[in-house]
Amino acid sequence: MSVPVITADRLGKRYTLGGTPGGIGARTLRDAIGAAIRAPRRAGEARELWALRDVSFTVGAGEILGVIGRNGAGKSTLLKLLSRITRPTEGRMRIRGRIASLLEVGTGFHMELTGRENVYLNGAVLGMRRAEIARKFDEIVAFAEVERFIDTPVKRYSTGMFLRLAFAVAAHLEADILLVDEVLAVGDAEFQKKCLGKMDEVVHAGRTVLFVSHTMGAITGLCPTALLLEHGGVVMQGAAVDVVHAYLNANRSAPPSIDIARAQHLDAHHGAGIVRLERVELENPFGGSFAVPWKEPIRLTLRYQVEQDMTNVVFGLRVDSTTGVPLFGAHHTDDGAQPVTIARGTHHLNIIIENTLQAGRYVLAIGAHSAVSRDILFLVPDAATLDVLDVTATGRPYLGKYGCQTNGSAAWEFSD
Amino acid sequence: MQPPILEAQERIYDATRPFKGFVRELWAYRELAFFLAWRDVKVRYKQTLLGVGWAMLRPVVSMAIFTFVFHRMAGIASGGIAYPLFALAGIVGWNLVAEGVGAGSASLLGNTNLVTKVYFPRIVIPLSALARGLADVVPALCVFAVALAVYGAAPGWALAVLPLAVLHALAVAFGLSLWFSALSVRYRDVAHALPFVLQTLFWVSPVGYGAESVPAAVAMLYWCNPLTGVIQLFRFALLGSAHLPLELYVLSAACGLGILLSGLWFFQTVEADFADVI
Numbered sequence: 001m002s003v004p005v006i007t008a009d010r011l012g013k014r015y016t017l018g019g020t021p022g023g024i025g026a027r028t029l030r031d032a033i034g035a036a037i038r039a040p041r042r043a044g045e046a047r048e049l050w051a052l053r054d055v056s057f058t059v060g061a062g063e064i065l066g067v068i069g070r071n072g073a074g075k076s077t078l079l080k081l082l083s084r085i086t087r088p089t090e091g092r093m094r095i096r097g098r099i100a101s102l103l104e105v106g107t108g109f110h111m112e113l114t115g116r117e118n119v120y121l122n123g124a125v126l127g128m129r130r131a132e133i134a135r136k137f138d139e140i141v142a143f144a145e146v147e148r149f150i151d152t153p154v155k156r157y158s159t160g161m162f163l164r165l166a167f168a169v170a171a172h173l174e175a176d177i178l179l180v181d182e183v184l185a186v187g188d189a190e191f192q193k194k195c196l197g198k199m200d201e202v203v204h205a206g207r208t209v210l211f212v213s214h215t216m217g218a219i220t221g222l223c224p225t226a227l228l229l230e231h232g233g234v235v236m237q238g239a240a241v242d243v244v245h246a247y248l249n250a251n252r253s254a255p256p257s258i259d260i261a262r263a264q265h266l267d268a269h270h271g272a273g274i275v276r277l278e279r280v281e282l283e284n285p286f287g288g289s290f291a292v293p294w295k296e297p298i299r300l301t302l303r304y305q306v307e308q309d310m311t312n313v314v315f316g317l318r319v320d321s322t323t324g325v326p327l328f329g330a331h332h333t334d335d336g337a338q339p340v341t342i343a344r345g346t347h348h349l350n351i352i353i354e355n356t357l358q359a360g361r362y363v364l365a366i367g368a369h370s371a372v373s374r375d376i377l378f379l380v381p382d383a384a385t386l387d388v389l390d391v392t393a394t395g396r397p398y399l400g401k402y403g404c405q406t407n408g409s410a411a412w413e414f415s416d
Numbered sequence: 417m418q419p420p421i422l423e424a425q426e427r428i429y430d431a432t433r434p435f436k437g438f439v440r441e442l443w444a445y446r447e448l449a450f451f452l453a454w455r456d457v458k459v460r461y462k463q464t465l466l467g468v469g470w471a472m473l474r475p476v477v478s479m480a481i482f483t484f485v486f487h488r489m490a491g492i493a494s495g496g497i498a499y500p501l502f503a504l505a506g507i508v509g510w511n512l513v514a515e516g517v518g519a520g521s522a523s524l525l526g527n528t529n530l531v532t533k534v535y536f537p538r539i540v541i542p543l544s545a546l547a548r549g550l551a552d553v554v555p556a557l558c559v560f561a562v563a564l565a566v567y568g569a570a571p572g573w574a575l576a577v578l579p580l581a582v583l584h585a586l587a588v589a590f591g592l593s594l595w596f597s598a599l600s601v602r603y604r605d606v607a608h609a610l611p612f613v614l615q616t617l618f619w620v621s622p623v624g625y626g627a628e629s630v631p632a633a634v635a636m637l638y639w640c641n642p643l644t645g646v647i648q649l650f651r652f653a654l655l656g657s658a659h660l661p662l663e664l665y666v667l668s669a670a671c672g673l674g675i676l677l678s679g680l681w682f683f684q685t686v687e688a689d690f691a692d693v694i
């Protein structure tokens with residue numbers, strides 16, 4: 001391994017959670033004084049939480065380390081310790097070189113100031129010298145594609161323009177060590193692609209990078225190695241593909257399911273309430289959540305209840321985007337199957353959906369209607385929220401085709 | 417490609433010891449301090465309808481009210497100087513400190529996202545907030561120049577002391593800001609107490625009346641107020657004469673220095689936790 005530039009030695013960070021009136025957690029001076037007078041000895045009591053404990057690792061010069069873990073695992077806390085935003089409670093760290101942290105885009109941006117003014121301000125906040133910002137100014141503006149609006153106050157910018165400019169400043173930081181926290185999930189698909197490209201460039205310029213992300217595809221795509229945090233401790237450090245795989249396969253035992261307790265939307269009067277959807281279960285979840293890898297078929301099990309014997313029932317489903325755009329739908333009779341007759345009682349239905357979805361979040365609508373009267377028996381427009389991951393089932397990254405809504409495959413045959 | 421870091425100096429941080437090199441750090445972040453100060457001033461003048469006009473109007477209105485209340489109604493004397501000029505000189509000094517303390521005390525809470533998302537010496541924030549007070553002092557001095565002309569007076573050689581008076585005012589404002597801003601991060605009620613503290617300070621400072629009006633019995637106590645020295649120095653600089661006994665001025669300045677030094681010490685001891693509790 002190359003020379004270590006970051007060495008963390010049994011780092012620990014303890015947070016004090018506020019709430020108890022008096023004591024360390026007191027939020028007003030009056031409470032603090034009151035508590036000190038009433039019970040001086042107990043003034044130090046408060047609920048504590050170790051966000052990180054016993055964290056040791058090294059990062060070599062020029063290494064790109066991905067940092068992954070569940071919400072609350074301590075990823076952001078780790079970056080805050082390394083960047084000195086907050087002080088460790090215990091342990092030591094050694095850092096060689098100039099360190100820059102990018103915990104969010106646009107820190108220090110002021111809405112009343114123009115784009116130009118904000119570039120200088122934000123650059124200074126991120127630790128750039130004025131001369132350095134001046135030198136890169138044109139490049140930054142060109143990258144953000146906001147040339148025409150550069151002297152307009154940023155409060156007049158669209159959200160996308162704002163984020164682009166903010167990211168552009170950060171992307172042009174010159175530091176030996178760059179700490180990046182979850183900042184690529186900004187802007188539209190086109191810009192995300194550009195950001196990833198820029199990150200790739202940054203990463204290959206020989207800098208040392210710590211990169212926190214929940215986007216597994218970005219981790220395996222950008223980082224050769226990764227670190228897995230769980231409950232404030234390091235669980236694994238190694239090749240990114242292995243670490244991501246371990247992370248996604250943890251907790252696979254309990255398949256997520258969604259109980260439908262809420263009222264089911266019915267626009268017909270006949271048959272209303274006779275058929276009720278009770279539960280939607282994903283049979284092949286990934287990482288313990290309602291998610292499937294890219295290209296992996298989606299296997300669902302529905303549980304539904306019928307109040308009286310029914311004939312001529314047709315089941316259907318629809319996949320919508322999170323913005324409510326219907327993407328495709330299917331009925332169980334599509335391939336020539338007959339409507340079904342169901343007896344009173346509880347039943348199950350297995351569905352396999354061919355997965356032509358791009359990585360992203362989708363909403364499943366599930367319903368049934370009568371083939372004769374065409375009355376809707378039940379319809380749950382948001383039966384489940386499904387995440388299609390940007391990795392394949394083996395943990396290989398999938399980064400391309402970001403601009404397309406769905407993916408398809410084609411057979412290619414070359415001939416003379 | 418081998419990155420250039422290997423020549424860079426190695427830094428070691430030990431959890432049990434506070435980070436060192438305070439002054440060197442502050443110097444390294446001087447550009448940030450400048451940009452934050454510039455932002456505060458720029459935003460202030462962009463947002464207010466009248467901009468600079470507002471900064472000129474306020475002392476004029478105060479002067480008019482003071483003349484009516486303190487001079488006409490309460491009959492406060494101004495030792496041979498036209499009372500409006502006398503009051504205005506005090507107002508200029510008071511406003512510089514009050515604005516500085518107001519902006520400085522609110523500065524940390526007003527920059528929460530900077531504190532939690534980037535590293536820099538936190539003291540840069542209350543320091544650059546002083547620019548708000550400084551920005552208002554220039555228009556106020558212009559008003560004073562006009563008032564001088566109206567009363568047919570001219571500034572004397574004492575004007576040379578003005579930079580010292582401004583520095584003294586800023587030092588006092590900074591000391592108070594350090595205490596209030598650091599306390600307000602943890603204790604939210606401190607921000608509510610500030611207007612009351614400022615109001616009290618106003619009455620025990622020689623703004624609408626002169627320090628010479630204070631009974632000799634309580635003079636020592638009166639001059640323990642760090643603002644007394646500041647405002648009397650402003651009066652001296654702008655009017656050419658003021659009740660300013662050297663030993664009492666030194667007493668007042670020493671109290672100001674005490675607040676500044678204790679403020680620096682307090683800020684330093686609690687700043688490491690700002691990002692966690694803010």
Ligand SMILES: Nc1ncnc2c1ncn2[C@@H]1O[C@H](COP(=O)(O)OP(=O)(O)OP(=O)(O)O)[C@@H](O)[C@H]1O
Binds near residue numbers: 015069
């Ligand atoms: N200032 C704070 N005061 C108290 N507790 C905190 C503070 N900051 C973080 N924590 C706690 O520390 C733990 C780790 O938080 P952290 O932000 O590092 O998680 P994370 O891994 O970045 O999560 P996410 O994926 O959601 O960003 C959490 O339980 C959080 O509630």
Ligand SMILES: [Mg+2]
Binds near residue numbers: 075076077181
């Ligand atoms: Mg986080």
